[in-house]
Amino acid sequence: MESGSGDDLDFSDSQERKSKRYHRHTARQIQQLEALFKECPHPDERQRMQLSRDLNLEPRQIKFWFQNRRTQMKMQHERSDNCALRMENDKIRCENIAIREALRNVICPSCGGPPVDQDGFVDEQKLRMENAQLKEELDRISSITAKYIGRPISRLPSIQPIAASSLNLSMASYDAPDFNGPSLDLDLLPGSSSAVPPLPFPFTGISDIGKSLMMQVAANAMDEFVKLAQTDEPLWIKSDTSEGTRDVLQLESYQRLFPKANVPMKSSLSTRIEASRDSGLLITNTLALVDMFMDANKWAELFPTIVSEARIIEVLSSGMMGSRSGSLQLMYDVLQVLSPLVATREFYFLRYCQQIEQGLWAIVDVSFDLSQETQLIPPSNFHKRPSGCLIQDMPNGYCKITWVEHVEVEENTSIHWLYRDLIQNGLAFSADRWIAVLRRMCERFACLMVTGTSSPELGGVIPSAEGKRSMMKLAQRMVNNFCASIKPSSDFRWTTLSGGLDEVGVRVSFHKSTDLGQPGGLVLTAATSIWLPLSPQLLFNFFKDDKTRSEWDVLSSGSSVQEVFRITNGSHPDNCISVLRQAHNSNRNNMLVLQESCIDSSGFLIVYATVDLIDINVAMNGEDSSCIALVPCGFTIIPDGRRRSSQGSGASSSATSQGGGSLLTVALQIQVSSLPSSKLNSESVTTVNNLINSTVQQIKAALNCSTGN
Structure with a gap:
């Protein structure tokens, strides 16, 4: 309540006011009150009486409405002033950094040497x-x-460089705040303790002038992103795709609203813009999600099918007053489509986190040119314009997220014809795909808090809470290893084998592994991608059905399998972790199959690996499963991005009419040798090539798609 207005205070009616119930004004009453407020914020008694007769309200209600409206207006002005002061403070801070950098380079006029450092002792x-x-x-x-x-633990003999975040895992589990409502189970993500991939260039640090420039770029990107996230038409328009309706950026409106952002990264006929927006509800806590986004390793674990590598190059600001608000990081990301036919996308970008208001957070990503800091970075073909997510608290432990993807792409290499429509239409890395994967992962972690998610009717032992956690960690590591085996990188260089699968061929790579939980020695990977005239759902049902597994699984030797037990890890029943065993094979009773199936609107994933019965019991008992070695194989199924008419005959026609064609990637891995010193031979390559060719041919024959590719 304001002071200085005598008619605003009426303590004689306080007791009577407490007994009155809350009255909600009608739209017409509010409209007339607002109209008078604009002309006269402090109406006199005569004006209040006139409004009382016109609006059928008591004079006391009129007086209180104007009093509350003035208080609200005052708070809005204060909030605006605070934002202006904060921006001015950031500007002064940047100028201060630039001045200090300039003072360090000042030359003494008398001796020509550097100036004396007065703060050396401090x-x-x-x-x-x-x-x-x-x-x-x-x-x-x-x-x-x-x-x-x-x-x-003995002291280290010499000081060695250690990643700044490598000691944070044990701290996080003790210092994490206790949030109300369902939240992500952070212990399921390895976070800062996992191995950090090396940067593709030696980096020695950023100058103060570079940091000042980065802060300014991040602040401008945050302003643009918030407008992009909160503005609807005509900036965003609805567009129909093969997978439904989504928000697409209207470039003319964008250029009018942001004229300074019209300069393209490269002026070329092959340059295109990929921009999309989507929103949805997540079953997680806002602050927990913000913390995971600002941890590079947990960020990659949240999106195993999209983010191939993630690394924080340098932390420019760790936030204010112990929170993530104001945190600014320079990051390196590699994005992928799970197919050996699609090249990865590399980004060097700034990630800036800010709390807009109570319960509302914004995280923005924007590319930054590091050529001024190091000349070793090759020119990038992908430029991330202000993109990111707006996260808002919702009741009952949920949060609403609005995701914006805005990328400028310079195509310097040809796209394989199988994935041309998917990539050129902007569907491969669209906002709805990011939200779909994130929603599924949030449900996966939230299911750990729910008891009774196993299937007792299958006759298997229901694991305890610790056993369920251990099994989920084991399955997640299996999925992560599978996704990592498909990406093209310095560790996995693909060699195309001719013949067998039309012009696509089989891509083969190998790597030597010595990490904990990985099969030691030489591991050979073979992968290929094909097109099938079936909807993704029908194709997924074929792989998920235990009765048809013998038709494609070359490792089952034609024997049927049965499910021992299942752990549900999502709202969809097919999002689950299963343990399978062969029904009629007494020679392999001690070998089981661990399988995780994932389904969301962006695609389908089935990953499996043979595991010894003893190892399964270790995980089921809640013991540490990080030592269990896994050699995962599996399938990825995504829509082809094309629009199709329901023409044709037989099963192909029915499937196509339900959802168009599918892009299927098949990836198999075998352990060639357990010795790290072993070398690859032609016999092993021939074996894995025959395995994947046989698998693909069996799939086509079982689905009556022998002519499809």
Whole structure:
């Protein structure tokens, strides 16, 4: 309530006001009250009486409405002033950094040497204090680790570079805030403890001038992104695709609203814009989701089918007052489509997180040219314009997310004809695909909190909460290894084998693994992608059906399988983790098949691996499953992105009319040798080539698609 207006305070009616029930004004009453408020925020008694007669309201109600409206207006002005002051503060901070950088390069006019550093003693003291704190932290971590491994940890013989985030996992589980309502089970994600992929270039740090420029770029990108996320027509228009309706950016409206963003990355006929927007509800806590987005490893774990690699190059700002608001990071990302026929996309970008208001957070990504910092980065063909997500708290532990993807693409290589429609129509990395995968992953972690998600009617043992957690970790690691085996990178260089599968061929690669939980020695991977005139749902049902597994699984030797038990990990019943065994094969009773199936609006995924019965019991008992070696195989199924008419005959016609064709990727892995020193031979390549050719031919024959590719 404001002060300074005598007619605004009426304490004599306070007791009577408490007994009155809340009255909601009609739209006509509010319209007339707003009209008078614009002309006269402080109406006198005569004006209030006139409004009371016109609107059939008591004078006291009129007075209170104007009083509350003035308070609301005052709060809006204060909020606007705070935003302006915050922007001015950021601007002054950037200028301060630039001035300090300039002062360091000043030359003394008398001697021609560098100026005397007045803060040398202070900086040295700060470094000594930080060094002492780091030593205390190292001692504490060493004592905690010693409890788990059963022996003391000796000091390192020499100081070696350690990733800044490599010691954060044990801290996160103790210091994580206790959120109300369902939230992601953060322990299922390895986060900062997992292996960090090396950067494709040596990086020595960013200058203060570069940091100042990055802060300015991030602030401008945040302003543009918030407008993109909250503005509808004519900026965004509805567009019909093969998978439904989605928001597509209207470029003319965008150029009028953001004239400074009209300069393209490259002026070429092959340059195109991919821009889309989507929104949805997630069963997770907003703050937990923000923290995971700002952790590069957890970010990659949330999107295993999209994000191939993720790395924080440098943290420019860690946030204000212990929160993520104001956090700014320079990141490196590699995005992929799960097929050896599609090249990956590399981005060097800034990720800026800011709390817009209570319960509303924004995270924006924008590409940044690092050529001024290092000359070793090749020119990128992908430029991320302000993109990201707007996350808003909702009741009952949910949050609403609005996702914007805005990328400028310079195609310098030809796209394989199988994936041309999917990629050129912007469907491969559209906003709806990101939200679909994120929603499925949030449901996966939330299901861990629900008891009774196993299937007792299958006759198997229902795992405990610890057993379910261990099984989910094991299955997630299997899916991650499978996705990593398909990506083209420095570790997986594909070699195309001619013949067998038309002009697509089979792509073969190999790698040597010594990591924990990986099969030691030499692992050979073979993958191929084909087109089938069937809807993704029908194709997924074929692979998921235990009765038809013997028609495509060359490892089953024609024997049928049965499901031992199942752990449901999503709202869709086909989102589950299963353990299968061969029904009539006494020679392999100790070998089971661990399988996870994933389904969402962006596509389907089935990953499986043979696991020893002893290892399954280890995971079922809730013990650590990180030592169990897995060699996963599987299938990815995505829509082809083309629009089709329901023409044709037989099963193909029925399937096509239900959803168009599908792009199927088949990937098989075999352990050639358990010795790290072993080398690849032609016999192993021939074996895996025959395996994948046989698998594809059996799939086509079983689905009556022998002529489809």
